Amino acid sequence: MPELDQQQPLAGAPAARVLVAGASGFTGALAAQIVWRHPQLELVAITSRSDAGTRLDRLYPRYRVPLELTELDLGRVEGIDAAIVAYPHGASAPAVAALRERDVIVADLSADFRLRDRETYERWYGEHGAPELFGAAVYGLAEMYREELRGAKLAAIPGCYPTASVLALAPLAEKGLIADVVIDAKQGVSGAGRGGGDAMHYVTMDENAFAYKTEGHRHRPEIEQELAALGSNVPVTFVPHLLPLDQGELASCYAQLIEPISKEEVQALYAERYAGERFVRVVDRPPGLRDVRDTNDCHVYVTVEERGRVLAFSAIDNIWKGASSQAVQCLNLMLGLDEGMGLE
Amino acid sequence: MPELDQQQPLAGAPAARVLVAGASGFTGALAAQIVWRHPQLELVAITSRSDAGTRLDRLYPRYRVPLELTELDLGRVEGIDAAIVAYPHGASAPAVAALRERDVIVADLSADFRLRDRETYERWYGEHGAPELFGAAVYGLAEMYREELRGAKLAAIPGCYPTASVLALAPLAEKGLIADVVIDAKQGVSGAGRGGGDAMHYVTMDENAFAYKTEGHRHRPEIEQELAALGSNVPVTFVPHLLPLDQGELASCYAQLIEPISKEEVQALYAERYAGERFVRVVDRPPGLRDVRDTNDCHVYVTVEERGRVLAFSAIDNIWKGASSQAVQCLNLMLGLDEGMGLE
Amino acid sequence: MPELDQQQPLAGAPAARVLVAGASGFTGALAAQIVWRHPQLELVAITSRSDAGTRLDRLYPRYRVPLELTELDLGRVEGIDAAIVAYPHGASAPAVAALRERDVIVADLSADFRLRDRETYERWYGEHGAPELFGAAVYGLAEMYREELRGAKLAAIPGCYPTASVLALAPLAEKGLIADVVIDAKQGVSGAGRGGGDAMHYVTMDENAFAYKTEGHRHRPEIEQELAALGSNVPVTFVPHLLPLDQGELASCYAQLIEPISKEEVQALYAERYAGERFVRVVDRPPGLRDVRDTNDCHVYVTVEERGRVLAFSAIDNIWKGASSQAVQCLNLMLGLDEGMGLE
């Protein structure tokens, strides 16, 4: 077999032996690929209920992971230091709890540990599958919770919508400047995940675009929670749209401020806030999705339009920074590694 | 030659002999195609400076118009009853004036006659090329100005952004209900027109999406003008985006109202307002661009989201209802024909 | 409701009352749409097992057919003169037989009646579901079997691959000139039909292209049958590919001839052969799929390359001329109507 199939040789002992659970979905498969190429992580198992027995590089030839998917057997989780869990909301919590019992460090891609208010969780997702762990996770957005993530045992990785929205608005929210915000979010089809039937058929999405979940999307309370945590406890209008492309998430944010701000001031504020962030780049024109595809980068542009609103645009790759590479970014911090290792 | 190349035989004498000026651009070529197939209009000339000498069905094989493009010679405009002018902003006004002097009925696709405030025009477009005609046109949105269009001699056809935005908001604006509105508009690449160089190269736009003209777009004052004319004199935040598809325009409108309204009330308001409109359909879920491609239709969905904002979404084909077929819709009214003739 | 929802008023009594069976698939839905707009056909019923109870314009908003899909009840087929059957291969034959027993004229989109050799049919499709009718159909390619189709009761409409391939090669085949042919066929995703799961997910097909069924495709014997019927009994190498677009079928044909021919001669041969065909246009450069989208047209280009092979390229819309509009073209002939009625 070609050498491509060889995992990158590690320099010395790996920092962690890693399991990816739910590796047959889009984000799980990508997480496996990133761990596979990571210089200090060893990918020791990838699991899937639906595709057990299949090699991942057969399911996704574009990812070069020559491991076979197996069914997760929690009774046999040995020699695993860390896990990325890519399960659906609801299904994730019990699996995460079982892994945590075995002292496995977990980066969870589901929504199960993102919310801090139990009632809100139950309204949107139903009963929680591991109530004893509710609220125990650090929110997996390194740009906001870097210190809390260092050494943490459980991180709740935000999805693409909160990631893009919060990064677009954080510098304003931290100053308590936001009075009201509309977020018009646009995402590629990979965000809808595998399955989807007719709705995600090529013929349905080709040359198409539309809004969905217009009456209320469960990421709205999560975005409000994080803006409030930063300093701006404000109502958010959030509407997601689907675009005819594979990977990408563009958040167009329209904010009324408590007091006016000039274009120069707000651009300086953003430049300063993100000066030290290696994965957030403040750019000088509205970012395009192609600029960030297949990267952990977030490009942000902020300006003030004629009518006085602040406009903030952020572009990420929805399955990278909006999911899988962000999970590895967090895992790096949790394991004491360099935050960007394996991501550049 | 195949019969496809034969113009539809007219039933009796044509209602009008039509010229399309600027027929080598996307909207001009489509206008030529629609006139060509129209049962009561006769396409007698198509003109273009850049492509004179070329047959239109060679330039655009998907349009079946076997006429040769010629240079417009205003001194020889004889036997022409009506014209659709698809010139760039600024270049249009003098040509329209010359045609009007020869008593040709004109549907103008440029912005030159849309605005009613001269100062606003000059701010965004520069000096006007036919000041004596400024303000003389009827705004070419049949759903708002139907009676004025009947028998009119000059119509200023709105572009896709104002068309989609005004149709999305008109029922609220007419009641004077709107306090403030954000319009996040998304458009296919055909909206950028021919040319464009690198920016519109397939490789640039493929898998891409981004906002543009975020500091101020010249369609914003036009939308404000029309909302005010309907009854809601309010500031508009308007941001256009480009999507990786050919034809389509989606306006996502976020309106704060002067007083709250329920989802049922607002949906009833829209249903009633558009009940008699054959080209506007109030739909029961957010419309997709594929639903309206290659048609003169506008699909509108309205709802109220959790935070109390009214959301209105409209989808049109940007070069049909947002330009060329809307011009024919207006021409039909101006000529006393059935409004939908040749459009269904 | 908008007038768009009204069926085109017929001029006088309809020529036929038409049923479309299997109208929830891509080709059945399009057939329903074409019949709906046809000036002399009345669409009286559309049926579907999987989507019974749904209105077709909800399932496919881009088609404007406001009828509800029902389950086909062959015991209640009354007042139906003609049917377009869009069932899967195998399932079609018994339904067609039942309709024929009730004297309904049938245009069948499946492969069940296309082949003339029973053994070949069984090899590729299994047991035939209506052996008494095997061989009873006229092959539904009007350009080859026009006279046989007039007044016929059962037509076997060829799919997009044989349609494009045979039209590309017919002028040569009729002269008995072909010695050997390679057909490299490329098709949009609509050709794979609804369903398809992961394989037809937007994410799978986006930015992708590949060959499939490389060891043998069941359309190969059908193409060989038709070339032989025209005069060239030769082996065909046929390989289909899938492209990242919705509608379109491009057949690139590489023919060795029995004797050399010049580019001028072969182009003259094609021009002459297709001079009277309104839906086949011999063009002077290789045709593009966009040129024929949403039409019943076939564009053909023929040339001779440096090494002496004749190259013939044909482009059609795979679900129009490659299926649904071709069925209506045949139905027109079967019913004694103008061949192109409702198709231009």
Added chain:
Amino acid sequence: MPELDQQQPLAGAPAARVLVAGASGFTGALAAQIVWRHPQLELVAITSRSDAGTRLDRLYPRYRVPLELTELDLGRVEGIDAAIVAYPHGASAPAVAALRERDVIVADLSADFRLRDRETYERWYGEHGAPELFGAAVYGLAEMYREELRGAKLAAIPGCYPTASVLALAPLAEKGLIADVVIDAKQGVSGAGRGGGDAMHYVTMDENAFAYKTEGHRHRPEIEQELAALGSNVPVTFVPHLLPLDQGELASCYAQLIEPISKEEVQALYAERYAGERFVRVVDRPPGLRDVRDTNDCHVYVTVEERGRVLAFSAIDNIWKGASSQAVQCLNLMLGLDEGMGLE
């Protein structure tokens, strides 16, 4: 500025200081990006006539090269060990000659040094710009000329069509088995390069596909030259097509053999031939373009179809393995580095 902008620190002194000339085109820009990230190459200059003064990461934000494009001044080529030249055919030869005079090692992406027969070159490309160097280059396909490339000073990197075609057919050609071959090649729009005007506008290519240069393409003699060099001096029919996607090249090859071969035999032959090649993978189903996007990989599938022809399919990324990453693969060999360095 983010650390992303920092070039990868080199481990010790760089193996070579590299210039990329013509770095504002698609392949030059990608070459710059690959060199930028290469662990043993130092990117010291990137040049462009048309875009001098612009930073490359502004022209192509997706590439993270923060260097400014400058005009190439051959009088000031100092401290440069190696160059990748991405000039148009014809323009390349004199620049390459000047670089070679200064003892710069060159990987040339143009066709200027690929052909070995001067007359053939002149027929397709006109007069040669550096006749003294004609024939002096090693053909830059490492899988065929690995030993010759080690230590070579000038490599003529084949384009995507010959690369994909020769890799698809080499195992057969080396055995002298091929009697005749048809190559139907399909390429994404990036292959057409920047510029292109209307022809490469998003609107032109969207939902489109077509053949071009059907009467003779200049890559045909190059493919014939290389098949002959391998052992099969046979005429090639070669037809390129353009597909609606960005990056990718699929060669579908239809070969008549001198003697029959079974599917098992031919698959064993390919498996054996490519067993040691790290960038060629023999796969067990027809390869898709997505499988190889953004990689230096070539996926090959071979089989025998019912009529006895051997079918060989190869997929590469046209601007990676078909141009820029292949240039770096060759440069690695020329410089004595590991062949795959910086490419995995």
